[in-house]
Amino acid sequence: NPKIMKRLITKLGLLFTLSITLMVVACSEDDSLILTEQQAAFELQQPSISSISLNFATPDNPAFTIAWNDNLTGASNYSVEMAETEAFDAPMALGESTSRTFSMSVADFNAALQDFDGAGSEDFFKDLTVYFRVLAGGQSSNVINMNVIAFTEAPPTITAPENNFAIVLSDIAPDDVAMTIEWDDAEAGDATINYDVEAATAGTSFATVIALGSTSNATSLDLTHAQLNDAALSAGINAEEAGDLDIRVRATVETSSGIIERVAALVTISVTPYNTALPAALYGVGAGLADAGWSWDTPVELTLQGSIYSGNVNFTPDNGGNFRFFTERDNWGSGQNYPWYEDRGFVIDANLTNANDGDSNFLFVGTAGEYFVEIDMENKTITLGPPVEGPNCTYDQLWLVGAGVPDAGWGWDTPVQLPCTGTGLYAGNVTFGNDAFRFFTEEGNWGSGLNYPYYEGEGFTIDANFENANDGDSNFRFIGTPGEYYLEVDTVNKTITLGPPQSQCDLDQLWLVGAGVPDAGWGWDTPVQLPCTGAGIYSGTVTFGNDAFRFFTEEGNWGSGLNYPYYIGEGYTIDGNFENANDGDSNFRFIGTPGAYTLTVDTVNKTITLN
Numbered sequence: 001n002p003k004i005m006k007r008l009i010t011k012l013g014l015l016f017t018l019s020i021t022l023m024v025v026a027c028s029e030d031d032s033l034i035l036t037e038q039q040a041a042f043e044l045q046q047p048s049i050s051s052i053s054l055n056f057a058t059p060d061n062p063a064f065t066i067a068w069n070d071n072l073t074g075a076s077n078y079s080v081e082m083a084e085t086e087a088f089d090a091p092m093a094l095g096e097s098t099s100r101t102f103s104m105s106v107a108d109f110n111a112a113l114q115d116f117d118g119a120g121s122e123d124f125f126k127d128l129t130v131y132f133r134v135l136a137g138g139q140s141s142n143v144i145n146m147n148v149i150a151f152t153e154a155p156p157t158i159t160a161p162e163n164n165f166a167i168v169l170s171d172i173a174p175d176d177v178a179m180t181i182e183w184d185d186a187e188a189g190d191a192t193i194n195y196d197v198e199a200a201t202a203g204t205s206f207a208t209v210i211a212l213g214s215t216s217n218a219t220s221l222d223l224t225h226a227q228l229n230d231a232a233l234s235a236g237i238n239a240e241e242a243g244d245l246d247i248r249v250r251a252t253v254e255t256s257s258g259i260i261e262r263v264a265a266l267v268t269i270s271v272t273p274y275n276t277a278l279p280a281a282l283y284g285v286g287a288g289l290a291d292a293g294w295s296w297d298t299p300v301e302l303t304l305q306g307s308i309y310s311g312n313v314n315f316t317p318d319n320g321g322n323f324r325f326f327t328e329r330d331n332w333g334s335g336q337n338y339p340w341y342e343d344r345g346f347v348i349d350a351n352l353t354n355a356n357d358g359d360s361n362f363l364f365v366g367t368a369g370e371y372f373v374e375i376d377m378e379n380k381t382i383t384l385g386p387p388v389e390g391p392n393c394t395y396d397q398l399w400l401v402g403a404g405v406p407d408a409g410w411g412w413d414t415p416v417q418l419p420c421t422g423t424g425l426y427a428g429n430v431t432f433g434n435d436a437f438r439f440f441t442e443e444g445n446w447g448s449g450l451n452y453p454y455y456e457g458e459g460f461t462i463d464a465n466f467e468n469a470n471d472g473d474s475n476f477r478f479i480g481t482p483g484e485y486y487l488e489v490d491t492v493n494k495t496i497t498l499g500p501p502q503s504q505c506d507l508d509q510l511w512l513v514g515a516g517v518p519d520a521g522w523g524w525d526t527p528v529q530l531p532c533t534g535a536g537i538y539s540g541t542v543t544f545g546n547d548a549f550r551f552f553t554e555e556g557n558w559g560s561g562l563n564y565p566y567y568i569g570e571g572y573t574i575d576g577n578f579e580n581a582n583d584g585d586s587n588f589r590f591i592g593t594p595g596a597y598t599l600t601v602d603t604v605n606k607t608i609t610l611n
Helices: 001-029 108-113 227-236 336-342 451-455 564-569
Strands: 042-044 051-054 061-072 080-082 094-096 101-105 127-136 146-151 157-160 167-170 177-184 194-201 210-216 222-223 243-255 258-263 267-272 281-285 300-305 308-315 322-326 352-354 362-364 369-376 380-386 396-403 416-422 425-432 436-440 467-470 476-479 485-492 495-499 509-513 528-534 537-544 548-552 578-580 588-590 595-602 609-611
Touching: 042 127, 061 080, 061 108, 061 127, 061 146, 094 101, 101 108, 108 528, 146 528, 157 243, 177 243, 210 222, 210 227, 222 227, 227 243, 227 267, 336 352, 396 425, 416 509, 451 467, 509 537, 564 578
Parallel strands: 051 146, 167 267, 416 528
Antiparallel strands: 042 061, 061 101, 080 094, 080 127, 127 146, 157 177, 177 222, 194 210, 194 243, 243 258, 243 267, 281 300, 281 322, 300 308, 308 369, 322 362, 352 362, 369 380, 396 416, 396 436, 416 425, 425 485, 436 476, 467 476, 485 495, 509 528, 509 548, 528 537, 537 595, 548 588, 578 588, 595 609
16 A cells, blocks of 8 residues: 555654664763662761861850761661771760761860870870761761861869978079979870969969969979069068968960960968068177177167168277177177178178187178278178268269259259268258259269159158159159258158258359369369268369369359468368469369379368368
């Protein structure tokens, strides 16, 4: 049948076309359309974050979350394990899950890491690699890993000194080690740990912390006698009395999440400190001190200026020549003998030695006479020299500059001089106005200023007419009634006082001019000033050369000169280092050894002396 044959040929053509099309598609898609049956799997997914730094500040936040696929076990309960190696030689169970996810908080995960068999102190505060897997229905998932930085809050432990340790401190060798504080920090690992060793008065819960020292990673700290003594005194323990200190160690480590602090349990120790405060005076008693003897009726007194005790003393080798210094008058128990100073490293003058008597007193072995004694507690020396005439101060004078001292102002053209008038005493009449000023120790040197806080810090009692100016330099400010006052700065008794003006001398100073005074010469450009330092006494340091000079009562006035015959005519006894120059003006001539001397013109006793 022709129609049937036509339909059959058409169907066969379509079938052939479809076959060709499928062949072309298969070739062009490169077998990607070949379908296979999906394998059953139990697979733990690698988390998107593979490095974790546990934040101790957010302990309840999730540390991590892991998830897995399971079309293999058909389980409804899963166990999660962790290990230090991919082989899971020593797995640790982390927890259970009825879903296909598992989370742990920061606190729980950190605790798990601390209990982890594979973790040790070396694993804290640094990257630690841990491995995870999930178990269910006797099957194990694949293994994944992540890096984690764990932290520890376990505190250090003080291992030395023991609780109730006791020590008596000594100033004989203050730089020697008195005590070593040691501690164990098993969790420190190799992180950078900063340790602060602290003390406080026992039982005060460290309300006031006294820093003893710091280390980085080192787990011990040496403390010298001086350091521990300072701490004990700062804590309020009385010198020569036992008192308790609490000691603790504070460990801190800086992490990416912040600073972790761990504090060791405290230990309590007993400390007996020594006295570092210098008494206002030393007293000398003994046969070697001619003016004292072995009695408290007339002890020799050496006053303190700064860190130096000094004064003129009459020594004698007679009657045994021995003596001792004492820190308290009438108190035999306060003695300081030769070994006391020797043990503390003092260099002692050759005129003094150990008496080797029952008390190891000092023994004077020099030539009898008056000496100027200096006991320097800072530089640790005891020296004997020629006696000092007149007042004895650290400086020849203080200088006052500022708008509060109108005669001076803020400049060095006319500074006001406050001369040394006694042992450690600077005094003189000064005119004050209601403004600021400052004391200076060197003329022309702004860096030598002594302001209000300086004296306050040194424990001075300051006259109520002065206050802190609270300007940029914390100067003095005079707030009293403007006018002239008698100002005293007493460095021995530590007072600054004002009183009515006093008539000390007829003149504020004498002036020296001449070739015999090299700092002046024969001109008025740089005359040497000899200030009034006491009632009728002019005194100061002057450098002399072998030539002529003259005294003057008025600066710049040649007609105010007082020559050698003037003083002879007034009945003065004149030092043998001077003579009449017998030049046209009968000036003085210096004939001694050139150098600096203390020149004193005493108009009351009518003497001119050099020392």
